[in-house]
Amino acid sequence: MLSFHQVRHGYDLPAGGRREVLRKLDLKLASGEFHVILGRSGCGKSTLLRLLAGLETPEHGALEGDRSAIGVVFQEPRLMPWLTVAQNAGFLLAHRLDRSETRRRVASALAMVGLADAADLRPDKLSGGMAQRVAIARALVSRPKLLLMDEPFGALDAFTRKQMQDELIRIWQTTGTTIVFVTHDIEEAIRLGRTILVLEEGQVALDLKLAAAYPRPVSGAEIESARQQLFSRFFPAPRIPAPAGPRSGELHDPTD
Ligand SMILES: Nc1ncnc2c1ncn2[C@@H]1O[C@H](COP(=O)(O)OP(=O)(O)OP(=O)(O)O)[C@@H](O)[C@H]1O
């Protein structure tokens, strides 16, 4: 279990003043769970991941729990163009493990993401989906207990994205790693998350549990209810002003 206790974190603005991003955030992340952090652009999702990854330390409050084995996947694959797929995937292990163990782990991670046959290719020969698979393999080779993913499928087309989502579920089920997956796509959150946390104004505005089995159906009572709650949270129905006056219901010139 990982937890944020009353975490406050923000940034100084170049023109002076301050932007408070996380405001007394309380959050619990259960071990082995698939969490989705959902929120609008700029609400602090990446900030939250950076704190979890230890790239930044919270200014106030505390973060508790074991974060000793972390894998991170960003929105772009960030591969090194001069290295092969296998070298890219094994890059972070190269100085920590001996060659044969690195090779074994890379082969197993590439098989897990469906790239066993692409080990010797260079990044310029890969499609966007394949490149992102390499990035996932690179995160998996260190056998993370916590996998942090920041909009990893944001740049993929709808078909590849669905395929990658299904693969990620399979990887999660096989490895048992705790996942924290950031997105601003409601349908992606519903397809993936067992816990969906909506981040708003620097706090968790909604904590939704979704028990539906994978691969998730597109409809059904539980899915529809989650969709309804999330859409109404982000897109509240416009308020139509009540008609006024004796001729209510008629269209009239408002300057009358
Ligand atoms: N290093 C930084 N210095 C100054 N401001 C920052 C820094 N990092 C983030 N911010 C600001 O903090 C706010 C939250 O940023 P963050 O990147 O966490 O948002 P996000 O929810 O990940 O957005 P997106 O969905 O667009 O990626 C934004 O207003 C951003 O401009």
Ligand SMILES: [Mg+2]
């Ligand atoms: Mg972000």
